[in-house]
Amino acid sequence: MDFLLYFFERREIVLSSTLRHVEVSLIAVVLSVAIAVPLGILITRYRKMAHVVVNSANIGQTVPSLAILGMVIPILGIGLKPAVFALVLRGVLPIINNTYSGIVNVDRSVIEAGRGMGMKNRQILTLVELPLSFPVIMAGIRTATVLSISVATLAALIGAGGLGDLIFQGIVMADRNLLLTGSIPTAILAIAADLILGGVEKRLRRGAVQ
Amino acid sequence: MSILAYFVKNQALILKLTLEHIEITVIAVSISTLIGVIIGILITRYKRAATPVIGIAGILYTIPSLALFGMLIPFIGIGLKPTLIALILYSQLALIRNTFVGITHIDPSIREAGRGMGMSSWQFLRMVELPVALPVIMAGIRTAAVMNIGTATIAAYIGAGGLGWLIFRGIASVNTEQIVAGALPVTLLAIGVDYLFVLLERYLTPSGLRH
Numbered sequence: 001m002d003f004l005l006y007f008f009e010r011r012e013i014v015l016s017s018t019l020r021h022v023e024v025s026l027i028a029v030v031l032s033v034a035i036a037v038p039l040g041i042l043i044t045r046y047r048k049m050a051h052v053v054v055n056s057a058n059i060g061q062t063v064p065s066l067a068i069l070g071m072v073i074p075i076l077g078i079g080l081k082p083a084v085f086a087l088v089l090r091g092v093l094p095i096i097n098n099t100y101s102g103i104v105n106v107d108r109s110v111i112e113a114g115r116g117m118g119m120k121n122r123q124i125l126t127l128v129e130l131p132l133s134f135p136v137i138m139a140g141i142r143t144a145t146v147l148s149i150s151v152a153t154l155a156a157l158i159g160a161g162g163l164g165d166l167i168f169q170g171i172v173m174a175d176r177n178l179l180l181t182g183s184i185p186t187a188i189l190a191i192a193a194d195l196i197l198g199g200v201e202k203r204l205r206r207g208a209v210q
Numbered sequence: 211m212s213i214l215a216y217f218v219k220n221q222a223l224i225l226k227l228t229l230e231h232i233e234i235t236v237i238a239v240s241i242s243t244l245i246g247v248i249i250g251i252l253i254t255r256y257k258r259a260a261t262p263v264i265g266i267a268g269i270l271y272t273i274p275s276l277a278l279f280g281m282l283i284p285f286i287g288i289g290l291k292p293t294l295i296a297l298i299l300y301s302q303l304a305l306i307r308n309t310f311v312g313i314t315h316i317d318p319s320i321r322e323a324g325r326g327m328g329m330s331s332w333q334f335l336r337m338v339e340l341p342v343a344l345p346v347i348m349a350g351i352r353t354a355a356v357m358n359i360g361t362a363t364i365a366a367y368i369g370a371g372g373l374g375w376l377i378f379r380g381i382a383s384v385n386t387e388q389i390v391a392g393a394l395p396v397t398l399l400a401i402g403v404d405y406l407f408v409l410l411e412r413y414l415t416p417s418g419l420r421h
Contacts, residue, residue: 062400064360067393070377074386150274154364157381167280171368176284183280187273194272 006177013166018185021162024155025148025193028084032091032144037137039092040099041125050100057093065090065151073158083160087151091144098140102133135204142197149190163189216387224376228395231372234362235403238294239355242301246354247347249302250309251335260310267303275300275361279368293370297361301354308350312343345415352407359400363392373399 007014043050069086076082106129114128130137156164166182169175217224253260270278275296282292316339324338340347366374376392379385 059401059404062356062360062404063397064363064393064400066360066363066374066377067397070381070389070393073381073384073389146272150276153274153276157378164276167276168367170280171283171288174288179280179283183277186277187281190272190274190277191269194269 003177003180007181010181014163014181014185017161017163017166017182018189020160021149021152021164021186021189024080024083024152024160024162025087025145028087028091028148028152029141029145031084031088032095032148033141035088036092036095036140036144037099040096040137041103041130043096043100044103044129054097054100057096060089061093065147066154069151069154069158078158080160083152083155083158086155086158087148090147090151094143094147095137095140098136098143099133102136102140103129105136106132135201135207138197138201138204142194142201145197146190146194149186149193153186213387213390216391220391224373224391224395227371227373227375227392228399231359231362231374231396231399234290234293234297234365234370234372235355235358238297238358238362239301239351241294242298242305242354242358243351245298246302246305246350247309250306250347251313251339253306253310254313254339264303264307264310267306270299271303275364276367279365283368288368290370292368293362293365296365297358300357300361304350304353304357305347308346308353309343312346312350313339315346316342345411348407348411348414352404352411355407356400356404359396359403363396 039053043053065086068089069083072082072086072089076085110132111124111128114124119127152160152162153164153167156162156168163182163186166178167186170177170179170182249263253263273281278296278299279292282295286292286295320338320342324334329337362370362372363374363377366372367378373392373396376388377396378392380388380390380392
């Protein structure tokens with residue numbers, strides 16, 4: 001009861017922090033997609049490069065987020081830009097991997113059929129490979145989005161704002177109401193993003209099969 | 211150069227924090243594995259529970275670590291306890307799912323052979339299912355270990371110790387050397403553990419199943 005009252009009194013800051021959180025994560029995801037999808041496509045054309053890129057991406061995914069965030073500071077300083085940069089570093093890896101594996105796993109016979117119809121490379125890509133691998137790419141985007149929301153919480157530390165601010169303050173001040181006021185919306189945001197994108201992915205999969 | 215100097219000057223501290231970090235991870239991974247594998251085996255016996263159990267583990271996995279800490283602290287305080295609980299909760303998805311998939315994907319002919327030899331359900335689990343599923347379970351433990359190293363870094367903020375302490379201190383005091391002194395060892399630790407598990411998986415795959 002006590003908490004609900006506290007939460008209600010702070011609804012404006014919760015709302016503005018949530019919007020900021022969504023904004024930072026969204027910018028990062030859009031940039032990640034813009035970088036990772038073309039890169040993923042590119043490495044399907046240069047298979048030798050693919051091995052190196054996919055392996056590096058796999059190793060990169062093991063690097064702790066806080067380490068990435070920390071190492072961005074000496075290079076870019078603090079604020080929104082370095083925070084988004086760190087989020088993008090995290091976000092591109094799953095999308096590169098999924099774009100690559102999505103396209104590589106498209107049935108060869110379908111591509112042959114496209115060629116037989118006289119499609120050019122570009123048409124094969126836009127009319128065959130991308131539509132068929134879209135559910136897999138979407139799964140990568142979903143992973144990247146959930147990751148971005150999570151790393152954005154930490155990015156509050158380097159001045160990105162968002163819900164992480166409330167949680168860090170709550171920890172420092174040992175204020176349980178503030179802690180819950182920051183944590184619960186953050187958790188809901190991540191779970192909601194995952195469920196929504198999961199639904200989109202499922203729908204795409206069904207579409208791809210038909 | 212100054213970074214190298216910082217490392218040399220603070221080597222005792224860095225070593226101590228590295229050991230702390232490894233300790234937290236080892237404890238969390240051990241407990242997680244025990245719980246996750248048991249739950250994973252149970253849901254192969256009660257298939258109807260599989261989807262909801264894996265679903266709940268998936269939702270827990272989605273919660274950002276800082277938010278999970280934020281929700282645990284009001285009820286269990288700060289320090290090692292909430293840290294271990296959070297790490298264990300995060301690990302469950304990888305462990306339960308891999309155990310379940312590892313066991314349910316065993317070749318039906320292997321199943322038949324075991325049954326035909328008159329094995330009891332317990333013998334079958336111990337002598338067939340677990341050994342054959344072991345590489346897949348190991349892959350789950352690997353994911354959990356790497357993830358726990360990362361999350362343990364963040365737990366330094368709530369007093370769990372470990373290498374994250376240097377990163378948080380370095381960020382707060384705008385001390386690049388201190389940030390790198392935490393970030394570099396923890397990165398190497400994560401990559402090293404990941405590689406160690408690759409070798410272990412290869413070693414543990416029964417020779418009959420090796421490609």
